[in-house]
Amino acid sequence: MNGSAHSEPEVVDINLKRGPAAGMSRTLIGLGFNIVGGVDQQYIMNDSGIYVAKIKENGAAALDGRLQEGDKIIAINGRKLENLSHGAAVDLFRTAGEDVQLRVQQRCLSQQNGPLGSHSDGDSSSSLNAIITVAALVAVIATGFIMYKRWSLRAPRSPF
Numbered sequence: 001m002n003g004s005a006h007s008e009p010e011v012v013d014i015n016l017k018r019g020p021a022a023g024m025s026r027t028l029i030g031l032g033f034n035i036v037g038g039v040d041q042q043y044i045m046n047d048s049g050i051y052v053a054k055i056k057e058n059g060a061a062a063l064d065g066r067l068q069e070g071d072k073i074i075a076i077n078g079r080k081l082e083n084l085s086h087g088a089a090v091d092l093f094r095t096a097g098e099d100v101q102l103r104v105q106q107r108c109l110s111q112q113n114g115p116l117g118s119h120s121d122g123d124s125s126s127s128l129n130a131i132i133t134v135a136a137l138v139a140v141i142a143t144g145f146i147m148y149k150r151w152s153l154r155a156p157r158s159p160f
Contacts, residue, residue, distance in 0.1 A: 032059015038086030
């Protein structure tokens, strides 16, 4: 070891009671969160696990407070979520009943292998903001350069 404090991700059991299904759009019916991953759409490179993508405000998961975005869902009601397609995992959640037990591997902030295209803290929005800022600066500089060149071509020249 190089002295860094890397801890193993904690595995916890979380019991959620399915809430009302109204106005949920893409959240898992009444549980108040979205999932990503599966063998057909890996969220993390070389890992076909199922992960929490988004937690709906005031949904069952948010009100419980333990499930976090980026957590890996290992099992639902004792059924392991290994080697499943995304659709098969969604079907398991939909048919899980009113009281749902999740076994979850909580996201470790020191993990280096995070969601594709993100930093180790899981905050991909800051990466996206940086890319957008750089792209906007490039566009402004390019526009200024083009305007300068057009102006310099139109400017009257003194004869030699």
